Amino acid sequence: MTTEARTAGTSRTAVRPRRRWGTAALALATGAVTAATLAPTAAAATTPTGCADLVGTEVPADAIGLPTSGAVVDSATVVPAAAPLPEYCDVRFTIRRVDPDAPDVSARVNLPTDWNGRGMHFGGGGYNGVVPEATGNAPSAPPDTPPPLARGYATFASDSGHTGGNATFALNEEALVNFGYAALKKTRDVAGALIRARYGTDPHHTYFVGSSQGGREGLTVAQRFPDDYDGVLSRVPVVPFTALQLAGNRVGAAVAAGGWMNAAEIQTLTDATFAACDPRDGVQDGLIARYPDCDPDPAQLLCPPDVDPATSDTCLSAAQVDLVRTVRSDLELDVHLANGVRSYPGWPAGHEALSWPFWITGAAPLPETQAPGAVQPGGAPFPGTSAVANFGAQWVRYAIAQDPDLDTRTFDPDDPRWRERIREVSEIVDSTDPDLSAFRARGGKLIMQEHFGDYAQSGFAGARYFESVVDELGRRRTADFARLYVSPGADHGGQGAPSLVDWVSLLETWVEDGEAPRRVVQSGTVGTVARTLPACQYPEWPRYRGGPVEEAASYRCTGSHGHHR
Template sequence: MSVIGKHIVEEYYNRLPDYAYFTGCSGGGRQGLVLAQRYPNAFDGILAAAPAINLETFIPAAYWPTQVMRELKVYPAPCEIEAFTKAAIQQCDALDGDEDGIISTPESCHFEASRLIGKEFFCDGEQRRFTKEAAMVVEAAWNGVHGQGVGWYGLNKDADLTQSAITTSCNTGNEDCRYDNHNRDLFDPWFRSFAAKDSEFDVGNMNTSTFFSLLSTSIIEFRNAVGADDPDLRAFQVAGGKMISWHGMADTIIPPAGTTAYYQRVLQATNNTIDFYRHFQTPGVGHCVSGAAGLPERALGQLMAWVERGKEPEVLLASKNGSNVSLCLWPKRRVYVGPDPKVVGSFICA
């Protein structure tokens, strides 16, 4: 793509372009990392947002909450799942000093769904009580999957679990929550075509032992083909490339901890990483969409300034509802110091 694009520019303008950039989110973010890893001379700057780095792992692992529901034969209503999320936000929102409906420091949020078992909550116009089974399903989404020698990260506690992680027949307006309504376009083809290699495989009747076996198979057989998690970016560094990645901390599909873990591995594998690659966590942002917070929509311009003028991005700039936000370079966190949360200077990166 890069070679063809540069050739077209040269044919039309009789000169090569001064710079070439790539930007993408989710699968596009994954492509950006693949370019840096395998084609280090293709682009001068790469912006990789919410990258789907470990397809072979996070796709089957994301099925875990559904597997837990099926084993328990309990399918919580969306309003109960939302009540768990609301309680977690209430508990952990102020950890950064600013109560804004966002969990900015998820690693410091030790709230457990089991604390709510038996307590009352308001749901669909009536008072109900949190159940042990619903708490187990929510914890499966928050904690991720771990067992039989394999595992993967869960979603953060302010992510909307009813969007993808925990869906039932109630999500479609059916009052009878007796079965799940998982993303068949995502999970079924992966388990059938890649993990089980059986077009007739019944994902709905998979037991936990089979689930872990297929998760392990997926990781072992497809990591090298689709993983995009090679931390050795020295060739990209030598080529003079610059890369920015960011990941919404309220992502509902791809656990942001996976991207942070990849960046940590790059830091260990490559000297002077921040001279060419910087990662930012974006609190309150969903999967490639804004949420309680705004997207870093000026990130591409900041990448261009880094490539062309050597202006290193210490923060990414975002805005929502007229308020400007500075997103901190990992591992720093945005901390409220006052006096007014609507003023950029009221926050520092620490």
């Protein structure tokens, strides 16, 4: 299939719109991409354009695959080479809104003077709201890996259609749809037009890389816009997004109900988890590599009747045990979310001290000095609350209830009055469609990576999504184009365990040369010790078989291909 044909293909959103949308959301989803709409931009880009000459360039609305009021280049500046980056043209552009009350989409594309013929879309993070520079490295890249821009990629990114790293944007329907998926398509189409204008041709391959929110966005483009991307790297994707926020809000309620834990109590929990699970992978080394079935009973830590939990850090209160159970248990929902999802999996046990103090019990100041107050703070974000609860509470307030004053700790997602809105929001934002057959058919490749010391989101959620793809397409067909690799013990950002891999090189080789990754080795540290470890494919885990504990060659991947958690 030619580049022009791929670019001109009808978007999946137009072919199969999401179910049960509100009127405004459905209207924003019906823009189709056709050869006719892209023709004006393609025809104008027959001669390469100088960097400064891009200023003021207009990309018409009919050249963008979803509804906009067109786009304009605000600035274009040559940035001199400075290691590790080459000389490039820094182009900033605005994609104009349709709804006059909605924000515009702000975006950029970096155009290297020495272009390698490829494009790379960088995803965002958190609730987005800022334009990523797209000059840094791809997720999980080892420190000595050259950034994509240094390799000659034209890189681009956007703020997803709002400013400010919080969920207040969700009060506007166009902004919500932009965040969910539409800004990705709009940014890709405008960046593609500017790449074509600068170099006189389209990229011969286009990739997407992202972590966390960007990981969800990577799955989004593979599901909704399969003709636009040749390869996707999705690290620790926050899916299913709506269910994750409801689970996070539930965690916040359990923290506020007496489950809050200080640093010493979290260490008590961590020590008990390591005692139960660390040796089960064949070596006691400060890393729980056998992650799929580590689930010790927190009731063993309950303070005996003669010990006051308020004065002891070596045992837990009943409310704290309930918090641990809440974190590790599935959230079951009465409502059917997008693609039939009805639950969010519990977080994995292990490595709690690495990230519980931020994600679960309190963001700032340090958890030993900041228990939650009796009154939920207002605003966005909520100061002093745990990060996972903060994200969840904001989503409940602004996207679902659309009430900035709602006390989210009493919010019940099974209350019938919220059911339709939860479903509608899920259809817009959740990236859980298991049917990746169109992406596979066009030769697309997907690499996912999950961290199992991650308390921002549960690694089992990405695993469930991947298994849903297997259920949809079959294991053999899925293995042709998609892999899920695991990093036991790594936190959301990849700290605490080996998790570093040059995924861009592996993805590029798979896409362009047809060579799938073989034995993948990830690097990092456990404590202060440098380690390497096999990157096993889910649900396998690295079992120690003898030799230096610090070396990947001392492990082999083991486990069954059944469903876990």
